[in-house]
Amino acid sequence: MSAHPFLQLSGVSKYFAGTRALENVDFACERGSIHAVLGENGAGKSTLIKIISGVLRPDTGALSLDGQPFDFANPAQANAAGIVCIFQELSLVPDLTVADNIALAQPPRRYGMIDRRAQRHRAEALLARIKCEDVDPNALVRDLSLSRRQMVEIAKALGKQPRLLILDEATSALTRNDVETVYGLLADLRQDNVASLFISHRMNEVERLCDTLSVFRNGRHVETFSKGAKTDGQIVRLMIGREVDAQFPPKPAPTPHVPHLHVDNLSWEKRLRGASLTVGRGEIVGLGGLDGQGQKELMLALFGVLRGVEGRVTVGETQGVPTSPAIAKQAPRRIALVPEDRKTEGLMLPMSIADNLLAASYAYVSVGPFINPMLESQAVSEAIAKLQIKIGDPQDPVATLSGGNQQKVVIAKWLMTDPDVILLNDPTRGIDVGTKQEIYRLMRRLADEGRAILFYSTDYAELIGCCERVAIMYDGAIVAELSGDAVTEEAIVSAALNIHAAPVGVAS
Amino acid sequence: MSTPLANLATSIRQNRAFTGAVLLLVALFLLYNVLHPRGFSSAVLIQNANESVAIVFVAMAQTIPVLLGGLDLSVGAVMTLSACIASVLVNGSPLQIILGMLVTLLAGTAFGFCNGLIVVYGRLQPIIATLATGAIAMGLALFIRPKPGGDIDGDLNWAVTNSLWDFVDTYGLFDADAAWFAPVAWIPVPLLIILVFGACVWLPFRRTVTGRTIYAIGSAEGAAYMSGLPINRAKIAAFTLAGFFAACGGLYLAIQTASGNADLTQAGAYTLNSIAAVVLGGTSLLGGVGGAIGSLIGALILRVISFYFRILSIDPLLQPLVEGLVLLAAVSLGAVRVLRIRNRLDLFR
Numbered sequence: 001m002s003a004h005p006f007l008q009l010s011g012v013s014k015y016f017a018g019t020r021a022l023e024n025v026d027f028a029c030e031r032g033s034i035h036a037v038l039g040e041n042g043a044g045k046s047t048l049i050k051i052i053s054g055v056l057r058p059d060t061g062a063l064s065l066d067g068q069p070f071d072f073a074n075p076a077q078a079n080a081a082g083i084v085c086i087f088q089e090l091s092l093v094p095d096l097t098v099a100d101n102i103a104l105a106q107p108p109r110r111y112g113m114i115d116r117r118a119q120r121h122r123a124e125a126l127l128a129r130i131k132c133e134d135v136d137p138n139a140l141v142r143d144l145s146l147s148r149r150q151m152v153e154i155a156k157a158l159g160k161q162p163r164l165l166i167l168d169e170a171t172s173a174l175t176r177n178d179v180e181t182v183y184g185l186l187a188d189l190r191q192d193n194v195a196s197l198f199i200s201h202r203m204n205e206v207e208r209l210c211d212t213l214s215v216f217r218n219g220r221h222v223e224t225f226s227k228g229a230k231t232d233g234q235i236v237r238l239m240i241g242r243e244v245d246a247q248f249p250p251k252p253a254p255t256p257h258v259p260h261l262h263v264d265n266l267s268w269e270k271r272l273r274g275a276s277l278t279v280g281r282g283e284i285v286g287l288g289g290l291d292g293q294g295q296k297e298l299m300l301a302l303f304g305v306l307r308g309v310e311g312r313v314t315v316g317e318t319q320g321v322p323t324s325p326a327i328a329k330q331a332p333r334r335i336a337l338v339p340e341d342r343k344t345e346g347l348m349l350p351m352s353i354a355d356n357l358l359a360a361s362y363a364y365v366s367v368g369p370f371i372n373p374m375l376e377s378q379a380v381s382e383a384i385a386k387l388q389i390k391i392g393d394p395q396d397p398v399a400t401l402s403g404g405n406q407q408k409v410v411i412a413k414w415l416m417t418d419p420d421v422i423l424l425n426d427p428t429r430g431i432d433v434g435t436k437q438e439i440y441r442l443m444r445r446l447a448d449e450g451r452a453i454l455f456y457s458t459d460y461a462e463l464i465g466c467c468e469r470v471a472i473m474y475d476g477a478i479v480a481e482l483s484g485d486a487v488t489e490e491a492i493v494s495a496a497l498n499i500h501a502a503p504v505g506v507a508s
Numbered sequence: 509m510s511t512p513l514a515n516l517a518t519s520i521r522q523n524r525a526f527t528g529a530v531l532l533l534v535a536l537f538l539l540y541n542v543l544h545p546r547g548f549s550s551a552v553l554i555q556n557a558n559e560s561v562a563i564v565f566v567a568m569a570q571t572i573p574v575l576l577g578g579l580d581l582s583v584g585a586v587m588t589l590s591a592c593i594a595s596v597l598v599n600g601s602p603l604q605i606i607l608g609m610l611v612t613l614l615a616g617t618a619f620g621f622c623n624g625l626i627v628v629y630g631r632l633q634p635i636i637a638t639l640a641t642g643a644i645a646m647g648l649a650l651f652i653r654p655k656p657g658g659d660i661d662g663d664l665n666w667a668v669t670n671s672l673w674d675f676v677d678t679y680g681l682f683d684a685d686a687a688w689f690a691p692v693a694w695i696p697v698p699l700l701i702i703l704v705f706g707a708c709v710w711l712p713f714r715r716t717v718t719g720r721t722i723y724a725i726g727s728a729e730g731a732a733y734m735s736g737l738p739i740n741r742a743k744i745a746a747f748t749l750a751g752f753f754a755a756c757g758g759l760y761l762a763i764q765t766a767s768g769n770a771d772l773t774q775a776g777a778y779t780l781n782s783i784a785a786v787v788l789g790g791t792s793l794l795g796g797v798g799g800a801i802g803s804l805i806g807a808l809i810l811r812v813i814s815f816y817f818r819i820l821s822i823d824p825l826l827q828p829l830v831e832g833l834v835l836l837a838a839v840s841l842g843a844v845r846v847l848r849i850r851n852r853l854d855l856f857r
Contacts, residue, residue, distance in 0.1 A: 076736030
């Protein structure tokens, strides 16, 4: 190890409009190491990596790379110095091709013009390195699924030949296979003496991958230690600064539920192939399986977003597939959907928190054609209190909130419509542990109130911890339903891969 | 996966709107020539091409700010300003003529450059910034040419508004009746000008980092910034190139009409038609999708539609009405994709 750390921050602070995002942070990271950065949302992780990667400039403090002090004005300068960040918000341009995106800032050139052939070869080579040969370099990024886009993002970062690679929740949308590939890749990079900073909310990932862990809380660097030095419980305590008991709320004793949502033989295009499912009142039914097996489409179909859906849907006494979200949310169906992508489908980012909370329920706060300001502010403050959303002022743009609080706004928005059926599409993606636990408890409470909840998650531990029953999708259909003690990781994985190696407890 | 044929198929699939525009133009133009008493003759083609050059250039100019996700409301005015400058400068000795043309193009380009500076460093919305600078351009044009008129070299006018044969003949470059020249002698010079500028300016530009940055900004500006792309440079370049194309249109208009005219109504009509042409050519007003060649096609479609009025003897008073309806119908063809969409969320992407 050299005399000075590879990356060093000393006394770095950053304030936004008077609130502290980072305060007096000393942080160091070595080459040939995979270094995890842990912390709740709002702990300052995002600000930290934005400062390192040139998006933000620190208010005070000094940074150095390989002993050289630096102060980048923009991400391009950071890239040039070998600092490459894979951002949580994808940095891909949807209307350009995969090959264009991978070589976006520094394309191969001939006679001053972009050499498209060389660019495609480079894309093919990089995609092959992350085992994504199935991605056509000539395809437009907008036509790719979220998980493929994230892999393209990784290929793009690799193409910049990083000395310091920062992954901000970079595996959150990936399929299991891709996650394994990325793990392998990070191990290779460690061999090549690359430093990696790894930000993740998934403890098991951190456990497996990283050799050093740093915990942040409330804008401060709490502690750095090597893997194995602390137990999971101790780490979680460092992160949230208080004791946590059970991660998941206790499940109630199994009782028969009155079926409320019936889905029978639902088909759409080639993405849904005869999916059948029931969800009872007071029940949380998990939806599992590999990424992209039709879980998202099933929810969209139930919510009236898709056109040309075949099959039967019954909600309570009401038959028929709703033809729009406006119809789906109304009585008698009263369905709510917390969508996959909160930034585009869940929120109107520039609008205020209050407007976002009310977006689905203006009818409840209006008198005649006019919105009543009294009812409005009352409803907004109730919603904020109910979900304990941490905000400054309800009139602030919702974009100013942290990811976890944004997700709470989306959920609160739908709870204001008093739904009977709640569809949750991966609601805890990219959210800190504390907020996750709040969401689990909320789900349980909503179920206890007699609502029917369908919960899709890419995290198997969540399905096991929260759900009485888990339906596994494969290729557009429900291939297995696990219930009670049969809901185990092995059973979910084998069902998700549609292999019947572990038939134990697979009820249908 | 990446055989040339598969690449072509991918390319067509990704450029449906463009392909549709080309097919529409071909169909409209063939039918026009069938109906025309002297259809499929070089003379008709020359006349049509002549009347298309200005709008084609202005449409190509408009495309680039639109790709950024903005609009340039000054393109018609910059064209008019350039035409007025040309009507003063493009005459005299051959050297003076060439110099006059260069100054004209340079003036329009410089005006576009200023537009870019104002948008980038003044942090103004392009639509409002260019509304103001467009008015300034008209003011300058009126200052240069308070009354219509001007003096354009007659040889130049004849040479560039007729066939290649006339061009060669006018300047005595070589024997215009030479046997090897015959197969291309009928080609109208204005058509050649359009194609050469489209192919030699736009296509290479699109393959530079600056060109691609323009697409990236229109598609996802945040992602473009995060990827370290030269955003300010690309925006300034976009407006500069728009100014250049508008100046090309103005220069041609001045040579073609042998005069300059600071006509406010005409400038406004050119600006609005340029937006219509851009949309017809498959460029998204949201930015990021399309290209100047599509707008070239779109402008030609607009023109061919107006040519029909001459042979179909429609009451001139009805022309704007019919033109509007046809334009609406043509643009609606682009919306057909909406019927195919199965996931309603895709409507908003």
